[in-house]
Amino acid sequence: MLATRFPRLPGDIGHPDTFDGRVVYRRVAAARVGAVVRAEGPADPLTDALVAAARELEAEGAGLIATSCGFLGVVQHTLRAAVAVPVLASALLLLPLLRAAHGPTARIGVLTFDSRALSPAHFDTAWDPDVLIEGMEQSRAFYPAIREDRPTLDAAAAEAEAALAARRLRARAGGHLDAVLLECTNLAPFAARIRQEAGAPVHDLATTVKWMATRLW
Structure with missing residues (x-):
């Protein structure tokens, strides 16, 4: 999850009522909108933080990992290579x-x-x-x-x-x-x-x- 406070309505991937099963969210402190919505993609330190968050979720038992912003499709390959479970970045x-x-x-x-x-x-x-x-x-x-x-x-x-x-x-x-x-x-x-x-x-x-x-x- 991006570290944001704007409302996420039902239907948004960031709203837990969007899903029927258990959802675990992990906010990445450096993942602000301005740091993610960039033509060149996130900087390396932010990518590393996203990888760390994905690994933490996997360690907690997550069987499928997604992000909360389509602009993170740029790190799909990196996230997928970092964990053993399916990843949908965008x-x-x-x-x-x-x-x-x-x-x-x-x-x-x-x-x-x-x-x-x-x-x-x-x-x-x-x-x-x-x-x-x-x-x-x-x-x-x-x-x-x-x-x-x-x-x-x-x-x-x-x-x-x-x-x-x-x-x-x-x-x-x-x-x-x-x-x-x-x-x-x-x-x-x-x-x-x-x-x-x-x-x-x-x-x-x-x-x-x-x-x-x-x-x-």
């Missing part, structure tokens, strides 16, 4: 599966916290140059609350902003999308509204964790 890792499922000409979109900072490296080996990317950096409720780590979030305003971003993404796809991937875990609580506006299935990290967990236990 929903962006689903992109090859969606491409295989929907076909080479499918219009697949990514909604991200900040499109200016998202780079091919954040997809690990899953980068797809044909993916459409739309960010939340224009929002006035959602983006500042997370970027500045505010203690409150106007959920209704944030949902409306997520819907607007989904409409922008659909417009960029020429009015038709085949699938939408949520890089930002904080957008997952608004998945139903995003699906409505995008007109396409929506995929996020929390639902991916739940799917994998049902196969592990």
Whole structure:
């Protein structure tokens, strides 16, 4: 988990009620939003701290490890190599599966916290140059609350902003999308509204964790 105080709503991977089973959270003190949401990825000391946290969770009996920010897809390989249990660092890792499922000409979109900072490296080996990317950096409720780590979030305003971003993404796809991937875990609580506006299935990290967990236990 990033070390943050902004509200994490049900559906967000950082809210324990999102899951049916037992969830253990480990906050990494150095993992602030500004240190993670970077085009170049986290600095080496932060990566080392994330690895240490993953190893601690494994030692406590965790059977599946995930992060709370899609920008940590850049350390997927590093985290996976550090532990013996499955690791899901980002929903962006689903992109090859969606491409295989929907076909080479499918219009697949990514909604991200900040499109200016998202780079091919954040997809690990899953980068797809044909993916459409739309960010939340224009929002006035959602983006500042997370970027500045505010203690409150106007959920209704944030949902409306997520819907607007989904409409922008659909417009960029020429009015038709085949699938939408949520890089930002904080957008997952608004998945139903995003699906409505995008007109396409929506995929996020929390639902991916739940799917994998049902196969592990």
